[in-house]
Amino acid sequence: MNPHRPITILGIETSCDETSAAIVRAKLGNSPQVLADVTLSQIAEHQPFGGVVPEIAARAHSAHLDRLIAQALHDAQLGLGDIDAIAATAGPGLIGGVIVGLATAKALAYGLNRPLIAVNHLEGHALTARLCDDVAFPYLLLLVSGGHCQILAVEGVGQYRRLGTTIDDAVGEAFDKAAKLMDLGYPGGPEIERWAAAGDPTRFALPRPMVGRPNFDFSFSGLKTALRQLVEANLPLSRKDCADLAAGFQTAIGDCLADRMQRAMEHFNERYDLQPDDRRLVIAGGVAANKYLRSRLGEIAENKNYRLISPPGKWCTDNAVMIAWAGIERFSLGLVDPLTTRARARWPLDQDAPAIAHNRAQMMALGQTKQI
Numbered sequence: 517m518n519p520h521r522p523i524t525i526l527g528i529e530t531s532c533d534e535t536s537a538a539i540v541r542a543k544l545g546n547s548p549q550v551l552a553d554v555t556l557s558q559i560a561e562h563q564p565f566g567g568v569v570p571e572i573a574a575r576a577h578s579a580h581l582d583r584l585i586a587q588a589l590h591d592a593q594l595g596l597g598d599i600d601a602i603a604a605t606a607g608p609g610l611i612g613g614v615i616v617g618l619a620t621a622k623a624l625a626y627g628l629n630r631p632l633i634a635v636n637h638l639e640g641h642a643l644t645a646r647l648c649d650d651v652a653f654p655y656l657l658l659l660v661s662g663g664h665c666q667i668l669a670v671e672g673v674g675q676y677r678r679l680g681t682t683i684d685d686a687v688g689e690a691f692d693k694a695a696k697l698m699d700l701g702y703p704g705g706p707e708i709e710r711w712a713a714a715g716d717p718t719r720f721a722l723p724r725p726m727v728g729r730p731n732f733d734f735s736f737s738g739l740k741t742a743l744r745q746l747v748e749a750n751l752p753l754s755r756k757d758c759a760d761l762a763a764g765f766q767t768a769i770g771d772c773l774a775d776r777m778q779r780a781m782e783h784f785n786e787r788y789d790l791q792p793d794d795r796r797l798v799i800a801g802g803v804a805a806n807k808y809l810r811s812r813l814g815e816i817a818e819n820k821n822y823r824l825i826s827p828p829g830k831w832c833t834d835n836a837v838m839i840a841w842a843g844i845e846r847f848s849l850g851l852v853d854p855l856t857t858r859a860r861a862r863w864p865l866d867q868d869a870p871a872i873a874h875n876r877a878q879m880m881a882l883g884q885t886k887q888i
């Protein structure tokens with residue numbers, strides 16, 4: 517690869533309920549450019565069911581993806597011949613949707629005679645901060661999404677060491693379930709954030725599971741049960757009840773994340789001998805779009821001499837820019853994949869991960885959840 521020539525990559529994301537295509541260009545020594553970023557959310561189609569329906573998602577991806585790719589090329593004022601490689605999410609996720617995106621990427625790669633890059637969706641979330649900001653390896657990552665809640669040490673592209681994870685619900689899942697309990701709408705995270713803004717977080721007492729424990733793990737199911745009991749004891753809920761419960765719930769989550777991340781930063785300092793100026797805490801994944809949580813984590817990062825970095829909200833929730841960027845990172849290292857690469861419903865980022873579902877989409881694919 518010629519380091520003086522820019523690399524232009526088309527990214528495709530179809531692992532859950534956003535159909536997305538993006539084009540990112542990077543050249544050694546220059547800031548990367550997002551030339552196109554097109555996302556079609558399927559929220560309205562899934563809303564009546566209170567969660568993502570895999571069949572509907574897969575059909576919607578196949579109905580819209582071609583048009584979105586054409587739109588991305590149009591926005592970037594490029595032709596297919598200008599694309600150096602095609603990057604697509606190859607998992608983890610709802611398998612029908614992943615197959616649609618990966619098969620489209622393979623067809624383009626084959627037809628254009630360009631390399632395919634099969635991207636792990638979680639790696640997309642994990643590396644986005646390096647597109648937006650000056651973040652060198654290693655860094656500490658809090659990955660908080662609809663189905664995963666993990667603390668990882670990111671040592672390099674493809675090199676992840678997991679410090680902690682949730683032992684039950686993922687944090688985004690907890691937000692979604694909490695909103696469902698109060699009938700606030702789907703997806704729950706943004707709704708809880710909106711209601712919490714007008715609420716009193718001290719009115720209702722809610723637990724802080726795992727706080728103070730000598731590990732880096734999370735647990736949110738007890739918090740959800742406590743919320744359910746409060747909801748049931750206060751029916752019918754007034755608007756004020758909803759706002760106060762949402763604020764109490766969001767604050768409890770903030771306390772849990774802050775406690776776990778404080779410990780993680782102390783551990784990270786011991787393990788990686790970084791100068792204070794080089795310490796970075798990155799938050800990524802859909803829940804990282806929450807402004808209250810960002811500001812809570814910003815405070816504890818500052819106390820520990822870390823810089824908090826979080827991509828803009830639109831690149832925290834699922835999007836193809838993160839997949840195109842992960843594609844650039846991998847392509848720059850010569851990491852490309854054969855056209856025989858398979859779509860994967862499960863695909864943990866770290867090799868040591870137990871064989872459990874790691875993301876909302878996966879759990880749904882496995883039929884283990886989504887009765888929210």
Ligand code: KG4
Pocket residue numbers: 532660661662663664687688689691692703704705706709801802803804805806807832833834875876877
């Ligand atoms: O990363 P993402 O788009 O999809 C997955 O890979 O899971 O994350 C979606 C999750 C949902 O659970 C949604 O409720 C949550 O992120 N979320 C939020 C906010 N925006 C999205 N949670 C809390 N506050 C938000 N503002």
Ligand code: ZN
Pocket residue numbers: 637641661801802833834
């Ligand atoms: Zn995601």
